[in-house]
Amino acid sequence: MLYLKKYFTEGLIQFTILLSLIGVRVDVDTYLSNQLPPLREIILGPSSAYTQTQFHNLRNTLDGYGIHPKSVDLDQFFTTRRLLNQVRQLDRLSVPSTELNTWLVHRDAETVVSTSTQSSPSITLDNGGGLEDVNNPDGTPAMRGGSGAPESTDSSLGAVAPEGNQEQGSRDANDDLSKEDIDLIDILWRQDIDLGAGREVFNYSNRQKESEEEKPSNPSEKKDGNEDQESWRNGVNLQGAQPVDGETGESIPEQFAAPVVTTENVSNEEVPSTSQGLPLAPQLAPAEPQLDLEQQWQDIMAIMELQAMEVNSSSPHSNSSSDSGSSGTTESNDAGNFGPSTGPTPVNQDVSLHQASLPSCSQDFPEVFNPQLDLASIAPRATMLRPSSSNSSNINSTFGATNLTGIFVPPHINSSSTNITSTPLLPDPFSNLLEESMLDEISLLDLAMEEGFSQAQASQLEDELDSDSGLSLDSSHSPASPSSSETSCSSAASSSSTSATFSEEGAVGYSTDSEVAAVEAEEGAVGGFQPGYSKLCRMSYQDPSQFHGLPQLGGIGHNHTYNLPLSSAFAEHPELPLADGKKSVRDKHSKFQPAQDLLDKHASRDERRARSMKIPFSNEKIINLPVEEFNELLAKHHLSEGQMALIRDIRRRGKNKMAAQNCRKRKLDTIINLEQGVHDLRRDKARLLKEKMEFIRSIRQMKQKMQSLYQEVFTQLRDEEGRPYPPSEYSLQYSADGSVLIMPRGVTTGEQHRKPEKKQKDKKK
DNA sequence: TTGCATTGTCATCAC
DNA sequence: TGGTGATGACAATGC
Structure with missing residues (x-):
């Protein structure tokens, strides 16, 4: 059903x-x-x-x-x-x-x-x-x-x-x-x-x-x-x-x-008005798990589109000179389809990720640099520029897209200036550049995928980061900071709560402190910790003004950190045995019963245990004194085993408490520093990405210039009889020494066929 | 009532 | 070997 x-x-x-x-x-x-x-x-x-x-x-x-x-x-x-x-x-x-x-x-x-x-x-x-x-x-x-x-x-x-x-x-x-x-x-x-x-x-x-x-x-x-x-x-x-x-x-x-x-993809894709334009392209991947990725990717697409538009708007469009009859690919590029200028390849259809990763690629590197387009789309022009296909791979393996010398002078020519090979012509570096640029674009995509987000949504990301981490960049306001007054208050509240429940902790107990458990049990007999009082004190604690009438509680409101526990208020005179102080307080208890409850309420468990065990010095001393002084202090007083154990526990717990606070603060600082580092890295990455785009743009311009020069030179070349060299049969090569050679195309099949049957015209340009 | 943040505490390890 | 710091884990508590 x-x-x-x-x-x-x-x-x-x-x-x-x-x-x-x-x-x-x-x-x-x-x-x-x-x-x-x-x-x-x-x-x-x-x-x-x-x-x-x-x-x-x-x-x-x-x-x-x-x-x-x-x-x-x-x-x-x-x-x-x-x-x-x-x-x-x-x-x-x-x-x-x-x-x-x-x-x-x-x-x-x-x-x-x-x-x-x-x-x-x-x-x-x-x-x-x-x-x-x-x-x-x-x-x-x-x-x-x-x-x-x-x-x-x-x-x-x-x-x-x-x-x-x-x-x-x-x-x-x-x-x-x-x-x-x-x-x-x-x-x-x-x-x-x-x-x-x-x-x-x-x-x-x-x-x-x-x-x-x-x-x-x-x-x-x-x-x-x-x-x-x-x-x-x-x-x-x-x-x-x-x-x-x-x-x-x-x-x-x-x-x-x-x-x-387009019910819900409209925001990132076409509007429904494209009644004919929605190609029901087959998608091989399963549908449902792809949805989120698709949507995210569409967001990335949008950002990439903006970046590509920025690049294109600022650079001359070189496609105009190289557009061929293959309108399909050209249109796909022009339409912003961001395909790799390779026509309806499976990648173009299926791998939308790469498809969208190439906007700047296809835009920045026009199809001149695309070997597939060289061979298929721009065949007429390619007679002059097209290399032999067998050679391209070799050349491609040797060229680097960002190597400008490699663009103009092939590396193998550089290495062996005398053996000028046959066909590593300009298209090869160009096509190689395409591949390199493809790789670059992939990395560029990686950058852009993140940069797109970080730039376009930088503030939002920051907010999200802040919110995600749940941390405030202002570490001074960190609740873990023991120096902040808020921390004091919170600590006070925490200690108050602890004290409030202390009367019930007899059931919880401390397995390690059996004595203390007994002490706590007798604490009830000591009096002053009735649940009713605790409750009353908890409520009255909300009003800090109640502390005003208690000089010995002056520090309560502002010093509830661990380093200065509430019991220190009683330890104004540490030399006095706490029992005396406690006695004096208890004397006052009749007059300031709520105040005493407040004190007990805000005192830590160890403080109350120390008082119950009649430890003759404050917990602050127990915790903070150096080992030698601490040992001297212990030696000065004749303490029972239970007192000694309690003191050592208090010291251990107190130090551990401080250590925990420090640890947490360090964690917080680490997170904050990491956030800042991430922010800085993102900024640097954005800057580097921008520089890279500029480099790509300049390289493309140089390539265009080079191409035009190549054509100009080639058209002016004449053989001995004054006839021009057909571009489909000859090509220009550059030697390391700067000379320009004209080579027959058919002979050049790679470095294996380095037959120097070249017509070395040695036309120095 | 539930979820989250804070804090204290314990256990453990390293120095 | 004991003291101490660091840290993960857990529980208590408050909001």
């Missing part, structure tokens, strides 16, 4: 979405009125949880598969969200996930469908039956029934709509479309609107739908209420069918495919 409900909900919601987009309202409740709860109840749920707010809140979580089955609302939300995700993937995925939904609806309509029959409609949709269905405006069964499977599909769809009842029920349902239904459709529509889908899209679809309805139709199929069924067919065909004639009503699926596809 759960699965049935899920699938049922999926199908219904999807169809509702689709129908709402084309303006047709179908009350599917009528199909299911007797077996399942109403659609609006399924969608909206018993509660009004189907709100945009929750929708968005749930967006970043897993889809509803992990939800507890009893969580009906969440299941509905997640199901709805998953549906939207599927719809969103329609422009990327060839996997017709909607097929499943189709037969699911069919299954719901017929209540029981076996697994074998479930797969049948999917096959039908896959084999293009659905397309035929779309192409056939009349929707005749003969046309749709090209194969057995389509028939089953159609029949199933027909069975979904028991038209007699459906008609009437649909009419009724349309008439009394409840407010929830309208709200649902409005919500869906508003989401599309918010995401960029204009209403005209829907209106256009609606018009198309209306015009389609006006067409003569098969009377056996076209009944009054058959529009719903048609819509269903359209919805079915939407998933698996190709776009059809946009001038007729059959293009409706495409029309409402666009807004559906």
Whole structure:
């Protein structure tokens, strides 16, 4: 039942979405009125949880598969969200996930469908039956029934709509479309609107739908209420069918495919107005786990686009001179498709990451540097510049993109000036530069991926970093800082709480301090720690003014750090045995009973233990005295074993407490320093990235200049008979000594064929 | 009521 | 070997 409900909900919601987009309202409740709860109840749920707010809140979580089955609302939300995700993937995925939904609806309509029959409609949709269905405006069964499977599909769809009842029920349902239904459709529509889908899209679809309805139709199929069924067919065909004639009503699926596809990707991709422009490019990767990555990547794309635009706007466009007839690649570049200028390569289609990583590549390095374009796209011009393909690899392995000398003088020429090889011509360095630049671009992408974020969203990132770390850059306000007054207050509060619960700690006890446990037990007999008093003191502690009347408590409000524990207030005269002081305080206790409670309340456990054990010196001394003095102090007093153990425990705990505070402060400082370091590194990286872009730009300009010079020189060359050298047969080479050689192309097949049958013209330029 | 931050404490290790 | 600091882990507490 759960699965049935899920699938049922999926199908219904999807169809509702689709129908709402084309303006047709179908009350599917009528199909299911007797077996399942109403659609609006399924969608909206018993509660009004189907709100945009929750929708968005749930967006970043897993889809509803992990939800507890009893969580009906969440299941509905997640199901709805998953549906939207599927719809969103329609422009990327060839996997017709909607097929499943189709037969699911069919299954719901017929209540029981076996697994074998479930797969049948999917096959039908896959084999293009659905397309035929779309192409056939009349929707005749003969046309749709090209194969057995389509028939089953159609029949199933027909069975979904028991038209007699459906008609009437649909009419009724349309008439009394409840407010929830309208709200649902409005919500869906508003989401599309918010995401960029204009209403005209829907209106256009609606018009198309209306015009389609006006067409003569098969009377056996076209009944009054058959529009719903048609819509269903359209919805079915939407998933698996190709776009059809946009001038007729059959293009409706495409029309409402666009807004559906761009339901939530609109912000980063096309707007729904691109009714024809959404290529349903197949995507090999699975869909759902890709969504978040896709969206993140789209964000990166946007930032990269900005960067590429910045580079392009500031640099001359060299593509103009090298544009060839291969308009496909050129257009793809010009259109900002950011492909690697290699045409419809699988990488271009599938690896969107790299695809988007190359905006600056394809822009900064025009196709002149692209070996593939050299060979394919710019063949006519390449007769002059194109190297032998066998040579390019060698050259490519030796050139460096950033090596300017390598650009103008190939390294092997540099190494062996006498053996000037045949064909390492300019295109080779260029193409090599492409590869190098590709690599650079990859690293550039890595930079840009981060820099794009850090630059475009630097402040936001900083905020996020701050918020994520939960730390404030102002370490002086760090709560761990013992010097801050806030810390004192918090420490006071902490100690107060500790004291407040101390009376109950007898149960908790200290396994290591058995004596202390006994002492604490007798502490109750000592008196002054009744829970009632503690409670009273805790409440009265909120008012610091209560300390004003107590001179010995002057430091309480401002010195609650560990280094100066509250007991130090009693240790104004450390020489005095604490028992005396305690006695004196106890004498005052009758007058300042709340104050005493405050003191006890704010005293640490060790302080109270020390008082209980009648330790004759303060905890501060116990903790802070150097070892020698501490030992002397112990020697001066005749202490019992229990007192000695307690003192050592107090000292150990006190030192450890300070150590813990220091440790935490160090941690905090480390984190802050790391944050600052990250910030600095990001800034440096941004600067380096900018410099690199400038270098790339200058290199490109130099290459262009070099190319023009090359052409100019080559066109001026004449042989002994005064005839120009055909560029397809000769090429220029540069020697290390600066001389320029003209070499026949056919001879040069690499460094292996270093046949010096070169026409060494030695035309010194 | 729950989640988070703070603080104290203990155990352990290294010096 | 004991003292001490550092640090992870845990619990208590308050907000």
